[in-house]
Amino acid sequence: MKYINVALSTVVAAAILFTSCESREQGKTSVDAGVPSIQERAAASPAPAPPEPEETVFKGKVASGNTAASILKTWLSPSEVHAFASVCEPVYDLTKIRLGNPYRVATVEESFTRFEYTIDSDSYLEVSQEGETYKAEIKPIAYDVKTVTVTGDIRTSLYEAMSAVGEKSILAVRLGNLFGWEIDFIHDLRVGDTFSVVVEKRYVGDSFKGYGTILAAEFVSQGVHYEAYRMEEKDGSAEYYSREGKNLRHSFLKSPVAFTRISSGFSLKRYHPIQKRYKPHYGVDYAAPTGTPIYAIGSGTLKRVATNDSSGKHILITHSNGYESGYLHMSRFAKGIRSGRKVEQGDLIGYVGSTGLATGPHLCFRMKYHGKPVDFTKIDAPRAASIPAHRKEEFARIIAEYRPLLNTQYATNDSKDEPSEGKG
Structure with a gap:
């Protein structure tokens, strides 16, 4: 009888233990129901996107002898440069890039993406790559x-x-x-x-x-x-x-140089200090330090941008009203100044110097009206409306x-x- 009781106790204990374990397993199932496993979560969640490649920007200024092709040859092949220039042609003439103007070339993973060139103080050229071709735009500079x-x-x-x-x-x-x-x-x-x-x-x-x-x-x-x-x-x-x-x-500025003195006026008979003889002086001499800016007195076309032994570095501008203005003995021309180009009144065209037959730095300014020399200081230029x-x-x-x-x-x-x- 003693053994029977022990056996029954063992069976009961085993039954209780089994019931308890089953309850815990059922409870666990009820708590975890609907929660995906690690494998399921990995399959359901997309992998994080790789970081965008960083853009690298190369900055520079147009140097003497630079062309668009020479600037871009590091990143573009000759055929790509040709395609680049073709897209720019109706937007901006790349042959007009000026010495000293800044540019930027942007790349991603060493591949060309964008070119920016500062045209002037108000605008810049942007050429960006779009697939196999390019897009060119002139944009305003944001200030x-x-x-x-x-x-x-x-x-x-x-x-x-x-x-x-x-x-x-x-x-x-x-x-x-x-x-x-x-x-x-x-x-x-x-x-x-x-x-x-x-x-x-x-x-x-x-x-x-x-x-x-x-x-x-x-x-x-x-x-x-x-x-x-x-x-x-x-x-x-x-x-x-x-x-x-x-x-x-007025149709002309009062003077092609600012705030200087007249050292010699218009005269039909003046003693030339270098040639040592009397001869007409068909101009007005403005004495000014070397490097003083010289401005176009009126809008017109650059008839001549040249150098010779007498006038040194000089410029002639043809104006639409029958006048022609001349600027002699310059030390140098302004950027982008060349024969045939149009200029507006007040545009910078060069700098005072003493090239040619000159004893010191000054601008010899001359004016003709229908081919005849006239004294600029006596011209009564009309006002605009x-x-x-x-x-x-x-x-x-x-x-x-x-x-x-x-x-x-x-x-x-x-x-x-x-x-x-x-x-x-």
Whole structure:
């Protein structure tokens, strides 16, 4: 009997143990139900995408003798360069790339993807690879633009005054060209004369990249106030007008060089210091340091860009109104200047020097009218058209917006708010 009880106890214990294990296994199944295994999760989840290959950018500037082909030969074969140039042809002439202008070549895993070339301060050429071909576009340069007012007073020259307030000399040149027919910057400036310019400054990040549009300007010369306000025309160009609505633009600039002195005038009989004899001097000599910028006095076509023993490095420009202007004894020509090219009034064409028959650095400037030499200082160049009557209200709004930003007595003392006719 004792053995029977022991056997029964063993059976009962085994049954309890089996039941308990079965319950635990059933419980485990109920908890894990619907949870995929590691293998199932691996099969269901896609593998992470590989990282995008990084772009490498090579930067450079166009060097002497560079062509688009020589720049791109590291990344493109001759046939690819040909295809590249063919795509660019209707968009931009690659033969016009200029010495010193920056470019960028982008690659991915050493394969070409994009070419960028800075055309000027406003735009750049972008050529990108699209499959087996290329796409060429001219795009605007993206700047951060700040509108500021620059003011100063004359102590010696406009160049010096602009530098004294921390600005670049090109802003002095632009201001001088703007008021060139109203103010004689060679003879009229006096200590205490003042200027004020509302101008856009361009930045990329914190880096200053130059001046944009002059929106308004004022110059006080010997107590006489001159004002200029910019108004866009319907064709997208712009003109500057006095507060009375007179156009400040004339057919020619007042001078091809800024703020220098006339060392010798137009004469039918002048003693030549090198040839030691009297002969006509059909020009006006502007004495200026070597390297002083020279500007086209009017729009036209470069008839000649050449060098000879007498005139040295010189340029002739044909203008549409029967005039021809000549610029002699240059030290060098500006970038991109070559015969046959068109230039606009105020374009940089070269720099003062003493090449050819010259005793010192100066610009000998000459003017012909229908082939006959004329004295440029006595030409009465006509103004462009004044503000049309139907746009006077629009112009009044421009004055109201920008005049308060100028450092002018008119803006600070309404009792003196009377129009000044100025000169011209």
